[in-house]
Amino acid sequence: MLTRRIIPCLDVKAGRVVKGVQFQGLRDAGDPVALARRYDEEGADELTFLDITASSDKRKTLAELVERVSKELFIPFTVGGGIRTLDDMHAMLDAGADKVSIGTAAVRDPTLISRASARFGAQFLVISLDIKRVGDRWLLTTHGGRTLTDVDALDFAVRMAESGAGELLLNDMAADGTQDGFGIELLQAMSSRVHIPLIASGGAGTCQHFVDAVSQGGADAVLAASVFHFGTLSISQVKSAMASAGIPIRPTHTTPLASGAPA
Amino acid sequence: MIAIVDYGAGNVRSVQKALAFVGADARLTSDPAEILSASRVVFPGQGHFGQSMGQLRQTGLDQVLIDVAQRGTPFLGICLGLQLLFEASDEAPGVAGLGLLKGHCERFAHPRKTPQIGWNQVQVQTPGSCIDPVLSAGDDHFYFVHTFHAVAADPSQVAATADYDGPFTAAVRQGALFAAQFHPEKSGHAGLNLLQSWLREDASC
Numbered sequence: 001m002l003t004r005r006i007i008p009c010l011d012v013k014a015g016r017v018v019k020g021v022q023f024q025g026l027r028d029a030g031d032p033v034a035l036a037r038r039y040d041e042e043g044a045d046e047l048t049f050l051d052i053t054a055s056s057d058k059r060k061t062l063a064e065l066v067e068r069v070s071k072e073l074f075i076p077f078t079v080g081g082g083i084r085t086l087d088d089m090h091a092m093l094d095a096g097a098d099k100v101s102i103g104t105a106a107v108r109d110p111t112l113i114s115r116a117s118a119r120f121g122a123q124f125l126v127i128s129l130d131i132k133r134v135g136d137r138w139l140l141t142t143h144g145g146r147t148l149t150d151v152d153a154l155d156f157a158v159r160m161a162e163s164g165a166g167e168l169l170l171n172d173m174a175a176d177g178t179q180d181g182f183g184i185e186l187l188q189a190m191s192s193r194v195h196i197p198l199i200a201s202g203g204a205g206t207c208q209h210f211v212d213a214v215s216q217g218g219a220d221a222v223l224a225a226s227v228f229h230f231g232t233l234s235i236s237q238v239k240s241a242m243a244s245a246g247i248p249i250r251p252t253h254t255t256p257l258a259s260g261a262p263a
Numbered sequence: 264m265i266a267i268v269d270y271g272a273g274n275v276r277s278v279q280k281a282l283a284f285v286g287a288d289a290r291l292t293s294d295p296a297e298i299l300s301a302s303r304v305v306f307p308g309q310g311h312f313g314q315s316m317g318q319l320r321q322t323g324l325d326q327v328l329i330d331v332a333q334r335g336t337p338f339l340g341i342c343l344g345l346q347l348l349f350e351a352s353d354e355a356p357g358v359a360g361l362g363l364l365k366g367h368c369e370r371f372a373h374p375r376k377t378p379q380i381g382w383n384q385v386q387v388q389t390p391g392s393c394i395d396p397v398l399s400a401g402d403d404h405f406y407f408v409h410t411f412h413a414v415a416a417d418p419s420q421v422a423a424t425a426d427y428d429g430p431f432t433a434a435v436r437q438g439a440l441f442a443a444q445f446h447p448e449k450s451g452h453a454g455l456n457l458l459q460s461w462l463r464e465d466a467s468c
Contacts, residue, residue, distance in 0.1 A: 002381050002383045002426075002427055005381050040451065070276075071284075074451055074454060075450075094276075096274070121309050121310050166378055195373065196378070197381070221380075221381070256452065257459075
């Protein structure tokens, strides 16, 4: 049975992870590869690296990071943050990223996704939508929620799916950062309109929130940052709660690598 | 030498990196002579059935792959590299696949979401392939990303299945030919162990 995915998200600046990540016994908390490995060992089903570097050589540092991670991490990983053009995407693919997350650029130029999908395939494209409820409408925002548009998020999501997007990452701006739970109504509204996988993001505080995003909201995957970074919840705790609620998950404990492989 | 067939279909370097991690030196190549003389051949792939077949035909690699498989060189297909072994796909009506296995590929029907993305639990159907040691070790979840799935005419060639609102082909096997619908190179320890098991198998894998 297809399991529901748990995806920790790491904020990266100039090739280093920022925000405190609390793993016991890990000395260099900023090394993305070391942290990625720890999340892998904990049972993360995928990882997302979000580059928040502001400088102009961002793409180069991100490509170097992707290159390093892809040599040592053998679960899928997504990179996002300022990826705007087919050239940006190609650089990430070439460095070894499995997927790219595209936000504002997809809103600004909706043809970008059909062109990208024709070239790289749907499996490479995660469309990240920051959405705000205004009256009875769900509207897209850009630039991390700072700019409100007049674009209907549900219509836009349908269009993205038709254009060849592989997955949608949904962030309800009212829930983001609250730790009060994912935006269930938004997930439900999207689930009834869109037939590509949905990733819930923003608002995780407790294990029950993850359960609700899947069982009530219909999310196929759940992404979270702070609760994992600060050690509020571990991935295995979240997975246990999901399993108890009858949600299929990939067991946390995998067998060790057979001898002969480097540790 | 292990040859990874490079025909412009997606991220083939991740396969090379995973093989390198388990200690195998594999080379990306589109050179027919190199592929024909390889001790093992990996046939990865992401993308469109029709476009990829077109690319294989244009370069003559279609016949090279058929020759390699028919002479019994250990062969590992991955994802689209499994689907292309069959005769046809609903993704590209009228386009002939490699036809090494009888059958065709179908789209996952509504209401199943497509692509199927994520980790799915795999069950062995036909014992005796290189997936067995991995599954018998208890590691039975692998990472899938696909919209189409193979329907083999000969059920005895289905090495493993998984369930997505109904069973579908997760791996196929015929002699030294083994192919997985999932991505071993992205399936954590289970996938790396499978690659290692494949590398250790003799030609009768």
